[in-house]
Amino acid sequence: MANGVVSATMESTVQYILDLKPNWTRVVISTLCGTCLIGLLVKWIHRVRADSLILKARNRRETNLLQAEEVVRDYNDSHPGAYGCLIHSLSARQLTLSLKEGSLVPEDVLFSYMTKALEANKRLNCCTEIMMESLNHSKSMDSYKDGLLYGVPVSIKDNVGCKGYDSTCGLLCRLNQPALEDSVIVEVLRRQGAIPFVKTNVPQSLMSYECSNPIYGTCVNPHNPKKTPGGSSGGEGALIKGGGSLLGIGTDIGGSIRIPCSFSGICGLKPTCNRLSTKGISSSVKGQTSVKTSVGPMARDVDSLALCMQALLSDHMFTLDPTVPPIPFNTEVYQSSKPLRIGYYENDGYQHPSPSMLRGVREVKALLERAGHTFVAFKPLKMEYAMNDLIIKAFFSDGSSTLLKAFERSPLDPTISFPIKVCRLPYVLKKILSVLLKPLFPRVAKNLGLLGGLGSVQQQWELDVAIQEYIRETIDEWKRCDLDVLLCPVIGPAFNHNYSAKLVCALSSTLLFNLLSFPAGVVPVSSVTPADEILLKQFKGNFQDLWDREFVQAVKGGEGLPVAVQCVALPWQEELCLRFMKEVETLVGESRP
Numbered sequence: 403m404a405n406g407v408v409s410a411t412m413e414s415t416v417q418y419i420l421d422l423k424p425n426w427t428r429v430v431i432s433t434l435c436g437t438c439l440i441g442l443l444v445k446w447i448h449r450v451r452a453d454s455l456i457l458k459a460r461n462r463r464e465t466n467l468l469q470a471e472e473v474v475r476d477y478n479d480s481h482p483g484a485y486g487c488l489i490h491s492l493s494a495r496q497l498t499l500s501l502k503e504g505s506l507v508p509e510d511v512l513f514s515y516m517t518k519a520l521e522a523n524k525r526l527n528c529c530t531e532i533m534m535e536s537l538n539h540s541k542s543m544d545s546y547k548d549g550l551l552y553g554v555p556v557s558i559k560d561n562v563g564c565k566g567y568d569s570t571c572g573l574l575c576r577l578n579q580p581a582l583e584d585s586v587i588v589e590v591l592r593r594q595g596a597i598p599f600v601k602t603n604v605p606q607s608l609m610s611y612e613c614s615n616p617i618y619g620t621c622v623n624p625h626n627p628k629k630t631p632g633g634s635s636g637g638e639g640a641l642i643k644g645g646g647s648l649l650g651i652g653t654d655i656g657g658s659i660r661i662p663c664s665f666s667g668i669c670g671l672k673p674t675c676n677r678l679s680t681k682g683i684s685s686s687v688k689g690q691t692s693v694k695t696s697v698g699p700m701a702r703d704v705d706s707l708a709l710c711m712q713a714l715l716s717d718h719m720f721t722l723d724p725t726v727p728p729i730p731f732n733t734e735v736y737q738s739s740k741p742l743r744i745g746y747y748e749n750d751g752y753q754h755p756s757p758s759m760l761r762g763v764r765e766v767k768a769l770l771e772r773a774g775h776t777f778v779a780f781k782p783l784k785m786e787y788a789m790n791d792l793i794i795k796a797f798f799s800d801g802s803s804t805l806l807k808a809f810e811r812s813p814l815d816p817t818i819s820f821p822i823k824v825c826r827l828p829y830v831l832k833k834i835l836s837v838l839l840k841p842l843f844p845r846v847a848k849n850l851g852l853l854g855g856l857g858s859v860q861q862q863w864e865l866d867v868a869i870q871e872y873i874r875e876t877i878d879e880w881k882r883c884d885l886d887v888l889l890c891p892v893i894g895p896a897f898n899h900n901y902s903a904k905l906v907c908a909l910s911s912t913l914l915f916n917l918l919s920f921p922a923g924v925v926p927v928s929s930v931t932p933a934d935e936i937l938l939k940q941f942k943g944n945f946q947d948l949w950d951r952e953f954v955q956a957v958k959g960g961e962g963l964p965v966a967v968q969c970v971a972l973p974w975q976e977e978l979c980l981r982f983m984k985e986v987e988t989l990v991g992e993s994r995p
Contacts, residue, residue, distance in 0.1 A: 448811045452616075455574055456813075459617050463531060470532040471520055477513045489514045494554050494649050494706035498595075501553035508553035512540040512597055515555040519600050519646030526631070527621045528640040529600050530560055531567060536599040549595025550713035556596045557647035559635050560604040562697070563682035564588050571686050572606035572615030574812040585682025586722045587651060587697055587714065594713040602637030602650065605817065607686040607808055611661045611893075611909070612817040612902045613637060620817075620899070624666055625963055629896040632665035634658040638700050639666035649710055650700040653683060657893065657912025659698050660968065663924040665896035667964030669987070670700040671707050671923040671980065672915065674973045678714055679723035686808040692796035692869055693916050704925065704984045708736055711976060727974070735977035742982060744770060745780030745885040752785040752910040754944045755891035756957050757937035758930040762965040763891050766927055769989040770889070778883050782914055783876055792869050793913050794852045794906075799862055801829065801855025821903050829854040843948050845907060873918055880972065887982040892968040894957070895930050901956035907949045908956070911968065921971050921979040927990045928965040935961055 489511055492500065500506045516532065523529040536555075546552055561569045563585035570576045583589075588598055606615035613636025614620035621636050623629035624643040631640040635652030639662030642650050652659040654672040663670035675694040683697060699710040712731035720728040748763055749755065755763075771777060782788070802825035814822055827835075836851030856862050880888075893911050915922040938958055943950025969986060971979035 449813070452574055452811065452813055455577055456617055459577055463618065466531050466534070467520065467523065467529070470516065470534065473534075473537060474513055474517050474520060478517060481510065481513070485510060486514045486517070490518065490645060493703050494551065494701065495709050497554055497648065498550065498552050498709075502547060506553070508540045508543045508597065511553055512536060512555050512599060515647060516599060518644075519557070519641060522624075522641055522644030522646035525622075526624055526640045526644050527619055528603050528631070528637040528644065528646070530570075530603055530618050530637070531601045533564065533567065533599050533601070536597050540597055543595065543597075546593075546595035549593065550709060551591065551649075552595030554596045554649060555599045555647065556591055557600045557602055557638055557641050557650040558588065558598050559638050559650070559652045560601050561608060561653060561684040562587060562651055563684065564598060564601065567601055569684040570615075570617060571608050571684055571808075572604050572617060572815070573686060573808050574617065575808060575810070576684070577617065581682070583682070586679035586719060587682070589722060590679075590714050590716060590719045591651070593718050594716065596649075596713070600641070600647070602635075602641055604635070604637060605633040606815040607805065607818065608634040608653075608655075608658065609686060609805060610634065610818045610902055611636075611657060611897075612899065613640070613662075614815050614817045616813045616815050623896050623963075625896070628898060628959070629963065630665065630899050630902065632662035632896065633902070635662045635670075635700065636665075639663055639668060639670075642666070642668050642700055642702060648701065649706055651697065652700050653680075653695055653697050654916065655693065655695040656909055656916055659696075659700060660912050660922060660924045661893055663700060663926075664892045664894040664964065664966040667926040667966070668700060668702055669704050669707055669923065669925055669983065671698045671711070671976065671983075672696045672921065673698045673711070673976050674921050675919045676726055677729070677921070677974065677976060679719055679726050681723045687797075687804050689804060690797060690799070692799070692866055693793060693913075694919065696916070696919075704923075704980060704987045707923070708977075708980045708984070711980070729974060732977045735975075736981045736984070738981055742770075742775045742886045742985070743778060743884060744775055744887055744889055744982075745778050745880070745883055746889040747780055747782065748891065749944070750782045750785050750890070750910055750914065751944060752789055753893075753908050753953070754941070754950070755911070756895065756934070756953075757941065758928070758934035758960065758965045759891045759894050759967075761934065762927050762967050763889060766967050766986055766990065767889060769993055770985070773985070773989055775985075778885060780879075780883055780885065780888060783872070783879060785910060785914070788872060788914060788917060789907070789910055790848050790852060792865070792872060793917055794849055795856065795865055796869070796917075798825075798853050799856045799865065802853060803855075817900055818903050821906075824850070825853055845945055845947055845949055849906065869917065876918055877972065886971075887978060888970040890968050890970065892924050892966050894966055895960040895963040897956040898959065901952065904952050905949060905956060908953055915970055919973055921973070921976045923969045923979055923983045924966045925969065925983050925986045925990070926964045926966045927986065930960040930963045930965060932961060935959075
């Protein structure tokens with residue numbers, strides 16, 4: 403009987419649970435729906451907040467630009483003979499000389515360049531803010547007359563700290579956080595008599611060689627609006643080529659000075675890391691030190707770069723930042739006319755240069771040989787190893803967590819959305835995709851498999867040791883060839899919009915010298931011809947893979963765009979690099995009708 407009672411009790415319990423099942427199902431469904439609704443609500447709130455921040459930032463910029471236009475218009479109306487054309491024809495050295503002699507005054511010069519900057523910004527969207535206090539500064543310059551950059555207006559990349567101004571890096575999380583003091587570079591510029599007067603546009607996070615962000619929009623190439631001016635110092639390159647600046651300050655961790663110079667057709671120098679102070683320079687990936695950022699000048703001509711370096715390499719900078727080696731500018735090396743022993747290569751073995759850039763290297767080599775310089779063939783060492791096992795590993799050693807954190811609660815700019823979405827994929831999924839893609843796209847698969855990051859501190863140390871060994875091997879090969887400098891291609895011509903994020907491979911020509919921390923500069927030497935465009939249709943590349951095909955699509959339609967070459971020297975030999983760049987610039991100029 404007891405068993406019957408137990409059995410009856412169990413049956414009634416089971417039946418009770420079964421009767422409750424629909425209620426529990428409703429509870430679970432309701433909970434899931436509620437969670438989804440809350441998630442959507444939170445996402446909507448973040449989006450509204452982001453849109454509000456962006457709108458306020460854009461309105462603030464619009465107000466700033468309108469105010470600047472009004473002040474400039476009033477000044478130009480009251481100073482009709484301000485020598486605008488003469489001012490814009492002068493190099494930085496010529497301009498400073500005219501100012502010191504008194505044939506020009508700093509106020510006229512500043513207003514002349516500010517006028518041009520505002521005009522260029524309407525076409526190119528290259529400026530983020532005009533520094534209105536510079537107008538007052540230009541009126542009281544007598545105490546700076548001994549400065550090497552006396553009266554020279556200078557444009558400043560967004561992430562270079564200027565007191566009272568944001569360094570957004572194109573990220574919402576950095577809005578409304580004005581710098582409390584000038585970066586060391588800006589402070590030294592001021593001490594040397596320069597007038598920082600405008601901040602320039604950058605790509606979102608700086609980790610792209612486009613020039614677009616959700617806050618200030620897309621900057622376009624001064625030669626062709628369908629093309630990008632490059633990045634991350636893209637606003638600088640566009641403004642200088644657009645006539646709105648004579649001299650600018652950029653930063654470079656993967657080509658961010660050299661690429662905009664190549665794409666826009668100006669000169670630029672990436673110095674050895676820490677030759678110039680980076681104190682006060684913002685970054686979206688602080689902490690990554692295996693491949694370091696350099697800060698350097700951008701200008702229309704090489705001599706202006708040299709003058710800027712000479713001005714910055716001063717006791718004042720060495721005092722403000724004692725971590726910078728106190729090595730003054732060596733004018734004797736820069737002005738030397740001794741024949742050079744030049745290494746060269748046309749193809750690094752990773753990313754084959756476009757026909758126009760290959761032609762540029764060959765034409766410059768011929769000019770230098772006729773001028774009496776000696777050439778020695780040089781081949782970069784183990785480029786696939788350098789790109790994959792050193793550079794990509796270094797940039798993504800934390801599994802992209804630092805970079806992704808910068809994008810939290812921020813809309814993604816279309817120019818960088820694809821790589822960021824890939825970085826957000828789970829580690830296991832990246833590995834699976836890497837295996838699946840390997841038979842078809844080995845280069846793409848290799849890169850994807852490395853985005854998961856390093857697994858331990860030991861692996862990070864091993865990577866750093868491998869990088870140092872690679873640097874030593876390259877220097878040993880350089881010395882074996884007994885080289886003074888190196889001539890090689892640079893990425894270009896300017897890409898069509900929205901291709902840069904798909905083509906990390908194309909950065910090999912510039913990334914190599916960030917890894918090595920060699921000074922490297924870019925000089926425009928030619929322009930894309932119809933014959934170059936015909937040869938581009940036959941382009942196969944080194945691997946004949948997806949990236950090589952995408953590269954063709956990125957650079958096509960480039961007729962008339964600038965063609966540049968890259969000039970390289972050993973670490974701490976910026977003066978020799980500039981001397982080589984000057985030689986290229988002079989010979990190219992003399993060869994033109």
